[in-house]
Every structure is written in structure tokens, then in C-alpha cells.
Amino acid sequence: MSTGALILVISSLLIIGGGLALFLWAFFNGQFDHIQKGSMLPFDEEEPPGRRTDQILREIEEGEHQTRGSRK
Amino acid sequence: MKKENIKPVDPGNNPSPHYSVSELDRKARFVVLFLIMSGVFWLLLGTLLALLASVKMHLPEFLGNAGWLTFGRVRPLHLNTVVYGWSSLTGAGVALWILSRLLKIPIQLRGYILVAGVIWNISLFVGSIQILAGFSRGIEWLEFPVSTMVAMVLCVIIISASVMQMIIMRNVKQLYVSVWYILAAFLWFPLLGLVSSLPVFDTPTVQAGMNWWYAHNALGLWFTPICLAAAYYFIPKVLGRPIYSYGLSLLGFWGLALFYNWNGFHHLIGSPLPTWFVTISISASVMMVIPVVVVAVNHHMTVVGSFKAVKYSPTLRFVVFAAMSYTFVSLQGSMQSLRSVNEVIHFTHFVAAHAHIGMYAFVSMMLFGACYYIIPRITLREWHSKSLIKWHFWLTAIGIIIYVGALQFIGLFQGWSMNNPDVPFTDTVTMTIPYLVARSASGILMGAGHLIFAWLLIKMVFRTSEQPAGAQVLDNIRKEFTV
Numbered sequence: 001m002s003t004g005a006l007i008l009v010i011s012s013l014l015i016i017g018g019g020l021a022l023f024l025w026a027f028f029n030g031q032f033d034h035i036q037k038g039s040m041l042p043f044d045e046e047e048p049p050g051r052r053t054d055q056i057l058r059e060i061e062e063g064e065h066q067t068r069g070s071r072k
Numbered sequence: 073m074k075k076e077n078i079k080p081v082d083p084g085n086n087p088s089p090h091y092s093v094s095e096l097d098r099k100a101r102f103v104v105l106f107l108i109m110s111g112v113f114w115l116l117l118g119t120l121l122a123l124l125a126s127v128k129m130h131l132p133e134f135l136g137n138a139g140w141l142t143f144g145r146v147r148p149l150h151l152n153t154v155v156y157g158w159s160s161l162t163g164a165g166v167a168l169w170i171l172s173r174l175l176k177i178p179i180q181l182r183g184y185i186l187v188a189g190v191i192w193n194i195s196l197f198v199g200s201i202q203i204l205a206g207f208s209r210g211i212e213w214l215e216f217p218v219s220t221m222v223a224m225v226l227c228v229i230i231i232s233a234s235v236m237q238m239i240i241m242r243n244v245k246q247l248y249v250s251v252w253y254i255l256a257a258f259l260w261f262p263l264l265g266l267v268s269s270l271p272v273f274d275t276p277t278v279q280a281g282m283n284w285w286y287a288h289n290a291l292g293l294w295f296t297p298i299c300l301a302a303a304y305y306f307i308p309k310v311l312g313r314p315i316y317s318y319g320l321s322l323l324g325f326w327g328l329a330l331f332y333n334w335n336g337f338h339h340l341i342g343s344p345l346p347t348w349f350v351t352i353s354i355s356a357s358v359m360m361v362i363p364v365v366v367v368a369v370n371h372h373m374t375v376v377g378s379f380k381a382v383k384y385s386p387t388l389r390f391v392v393f394a395a396m397s398y399t400f401v402s403l404q405g406s407m408q409s410l411r412s413v414n415e416v417i418h419f420t421h422f423v424a425a426h427a428h429i430g431m432y433a434f435v436s437m438m439l440f441g442a443c444y445y446i447i448p449r450i451t452l453r454e455w456h457s458k459s460l461i462k463w464h465f466w467l468t469a470i471g472i473i474i475y476v477g478a479l480q481f482i483g484l485f486q487g488w489s490m491n492n493p494d495v496p497f498t499d500t501v502t503m504t505i506p507y508l509v510a511r512s513a514s515g516i517l518m519g520a521g522h523l524i525f526a527w528l529l530i531k532m533v534f535r536t537s538e539q540p541a542g543a544q545v546l547d548n549i550r551k552e553f554t555v
Contacts, residue, residue, distance in 0.1 A: 014431075
């Protein structure tokens with residue numbers, strides 16, 4: 001096997017090995033201890049779950065409905 | 073930093089202060105805006121180059137007298153500017169902002185990231201001139217000279233250092249799945265870039281192997297993790313509803329980490345590469361069905377029942393379109409890796425369309441969606457026109473659907489004709505011309521969408537009625553360096 005091909009194989013194994021190392025670190029670091037709580041991580045007291053954001057196109061549509069209504 | 077925004081946390085666990093969302097966004101503002109805006113500059117240039125290359129496919133004499141505008145230079149430059157300019161710079165900005173929000177810590181090394189961003193842009197500029205002057209490496213996805221590539225990789229390493237520092241100094245214990253994806257992307261890409269720049273791939277066969285190992289992994293281990301991180305952040309955030317299954321999301325991440333990196337060699341079916349190389353690649357490609365279906369189910373089950381919210385949110389419109397495209401392109405890719413399918417579609421326009429589902433319908437649309445969420449929050453301004461946002465979405469969505477529909481339809485017939493010894497080769501070329509014209513038309517639609525996006529961005533950042541962003545540039549640079 002040429003040097004280039006060998007480097008490709010080693011690099012591929014390194015990527016897989018890196019993934020495994022991350023997994024082991026996560027496991028022993030307690031990252032999987034409360035797995036269901038993980039889904040709440042994007043939320044906090046300032047931006048709690050249950051509140052939709054970024055609904056800016058609703059106004060334009062409601063505005064159009066109002067305009068249509070007033071025309072009628 | 074304003075004192076009222078700092079709240080005490082358990083000092084025994086973590087000495088870092090607690091930052092409010094607005095404080096995090098204020099600190100992210102300049103770095104993220106710089107990366108996104110420079111990315112949009114390269115998007116516009118890349119779009120212009122794409123249109124030129126597309127028109128030359130059915131009108132070869134168009135601008136044919138200028139050597140630096142020939143197809144062999146314009147087309148690689150289109151690819152390199154959108155990959156390393158638009159997608160990488162904007163992707164880095166989006167990733168840093170998401171990390172800052174999820175780890176509840178300001179973006180670290182901001183001054184160094186700015187310097188890296190400037191060097192990155194200069195490298196792109198120099199590399200672009202080199203490609204137009206004819207000094208390309210001649211390797212797809214790696215046309216920039218090695219010096220440009222190494223400079224860009226060093227810039228990514230600086231951002232990787234920031235990512236690592238943010239994770240070490242984080243104000244939360246558990247890492248959300250988006251953090252895993254971003255961390256992995258910033259570890260994998262420097263490895264890919266440095267290995268591909270080594271001067272050891274000296275035979276054509278090995279160089280072809282390196283080419284597709286790199287190109288496929290650049291999409292799968294650099295852009296895909298960043299964009300999936302964005303999907304896993306923005307879908308729950310906009311809907312105000314947690315992701316359907318956090319366990320499934322982690323399964324999807326480790327599936328990508330374990331199965332993806334060997335996929336690229338399926339591009340070399342029928343080549344002189346050892347058969348076992350290619351066979352492992354086909355197996356790995358088919359194995360990718362598992363993490364892809366896991367991601368698709370998770371996203372679908374989170375969004376289901378909330379389609380009104382998708383309609384009303386510019387972010388979700390783009391993100392959901394991108395997430396659906398990810399499922400489609402990945403399952404299609406697994407099928408394309410099969411030898412029986414590959415022998416039909418190889419060397420046809422089908423593959424070019426497939427690549428555009430990945431890099432445009434998935435990556436670019438995800439980045440557009442992310443920008444629509446992030447930029448109002450870091451500039452504290454609202455988008456200038458909601459109608460133009462809708463126009464941006466529909467022009468780009470319809471554009472890419474026409475592009476993919478036309479090229480994949482004719483690509484199949486082209487492949488069957490090329491495998492038929494009774495059909496002259498010239499017929500397999502001329503039969504595609506109407507569809508190449510359709511591609512140019514779809515490019516005009518997408519280009520118009522990009523112009524609208526750039527216009528909205530400029531109006532927002534450089535709005536004269538409020539604080540002019542331009543006048544604050546020097547002040548911001550000074551502040552970033554005093555961190």
C-alpha cells in the first residue's frame with residue numbers, strides 16, 4: 001500500500017477513533033445520566049418552552065385578512 | 073458588560089458568571105455579523121460564477137474569448153467560493169452563535185476570530201485570482217492552491233480553539249446534541265484540510281481516492297454537522313417545544329461519526345482503486361440510512377401538528393425545507409452508492425443535481441433560516457420587509473426544485489443512453505440541452521433570491537435611521553481586542 005493510501009486509512013480510523021473517544025468521554029462524564037432532560041437544554045428561564053418565537057410572518061397574513069375584510 | 077446582567081451561580085461548581093441572553097448576543101454581534109456578511113459577499117460572487125458556468129453549458133461561445141472566463145476556471149471557482157466562502161464562513165458564524173447560546177458563555181477569542189476571518193477572506197481572494205489565472209490544483213473541491221487551503225485550515229483551527237475554550241468554560245453541565253455536532257465539525261475539518269494538503273498523494277489512483285475521501289467528508293463531516301446542529305436548535309426554539317426524542321438525536325450523531333467518513337470512495341466505483349476500499353464505502357453508505365432515518369423521524373415528530381408555525385416563521389420555512397432535503401439527499405446518496413445504480417448515473421447531470429440538493433437545498437437553505445433567526449437578535453433590529461423574506465424563500469425553493477427536477481430527470485435518460493452502444497455519444501449530449509437551459513433559468517431564480525437576502529441584510533445592518541453600524545466598526549474592533 002502506498003504512503004498516500006495508508007494515510008487515508010489512518011485518517012479514516014482517526015475520525016472513527018475520535019468519535020469513539022468522544023463517546024467514552026461523554027459516558028464517563030455523566031452526559032447520558034439524565035438523557036430525557038437533554039431535550040430541554042435550548043430553553044431556560046428567559047426563553048422557556050411553550051412559547052413560539054420568530055412568528056413574524058403571522059402579522060403580514062393577518063394584515064392581509066383585515067384588508068380583505070374591510071374591502072368586503 | 074452591564075452589571076445588572078450578571079447573576080451569581082454556584083461558585084464551587086463553576087466560577088464563570090451567568091450571562092443573560094441579550095448579553096451573550098451583544099458580545100456575539102460583531103464576530104457573527106462579520107462572518108455572515110463576508111459569507112454573503114462570497115455567495116453573491118459564487119452565484120454570478122454559477123450563472124456564467126451554467127450558460128456556457130448550452131451557449132459555449134458565451135464570453136468564450138476571455139481565457140480567465142472559460143468554463144474550466146469559472147466552474148471550479150463557483151464551487152470553491154460557495155463552499156469555502158459562503159457556506160464555511162456563514163456556517164462558522166452560525167455555529168459560534170448557537171454554541172454561545174447553548175453553553176451560556178460569550179464567544180471566546182473574538183479578536184483572534186476576527187483576525188482569522190480577515191485572513192480567511194484574503195486567502196479566498198488570492199485563491200480566486202489564482203484559479204482565474206489558471207493555477208488550479210485540478211482536483212474537485214480542492215482547486216484552490218495548497219497555500220490557500222492551509223491558510224483557511226489554520227483560520228478554522230483558531231475558531232476550533234474558541235469552540236474548545238467555550239466548552240471548557242461552559243455554564244451548563246450537560247452538552248446539547250447541537251454542541252456535539254459543532255464540536256465534532258471543528259475537530260474533523262482541520263484534519264480533512266491538512267491531510268488533503270499533504271504532498272503524498274502522488275499517483276492518480278491515490279489522488280482520486282484522497283479527492284473523494286476529502287470532498288465527501290467536507291460535506292458530511294463539516295457542513296452536515298453544523299447544519300444538523302442548527303436544525304436541532306432552531307426547530308425546538310421556534311416551536312417552543314423540545315425535540316421529540318433526545319436519545320434518538322444522540323443516536324443520529326454517533327451514527328454519523330461512525331459510518332460517514334468512509335462513504336466517499338463510492339464515487340470511484342469501477343476505478344482502479346482496490347475493490348475492498350469501494351465495497352467498504354458502499355456498505356458504509358448504506359449504513360448511513362440508520363442515522364438519517366433517525367434524524368428524519370425526530371425532526372418530523374417534533375414539527376408534526378405545528379405546520380402553521382412553519383408557515384409563519386421565516387426561520388422554520390427554510391430550516392424545515394433544509395431538513396427534508398437532508399433526508400432526501402442522504403437516502404438518495406445511499407441508493408446511488410449501489411453498483412447497479414451507479415453504473416447508470418455516473419458521469420451524468422444526475423450527480424451534479426444530487427450535489428446541489430446537499431450543498432444548496434440542505435446547507436444553504438439551513439444557513440438562510442439560521443440567519444433569519446440570529447441577525448435580528450444580534451442587531452436588535454427587525455427585518456426591513458416581510459414580503460421580501462417570502463419572495464426569498466419561494467424564489468430559492470422553486471429554483472432548486474426546478475434545478476434538481478430537470479437535471480435528475482434527464483440525467484437518468486443520459487445514463488441509460490450512454491450505456492446503450494446503439495446511441496451515438498453526441499446524442500447523449502444534445503438531448504440534455506433543453507434541461508441545461510432550465511438549469512440556467514432556475515439559477516436566475518435562486519440568484520434573485522440571493523440578491524433579496526443580501527439587500528435585506530444590508531438594509532438591516534446599515535440602516536441609517538438608527539445607529540449606523542458602519543460608524544461603530546472601528547470601535548467594535550477596539551473592544552474585541554481588549555477582551
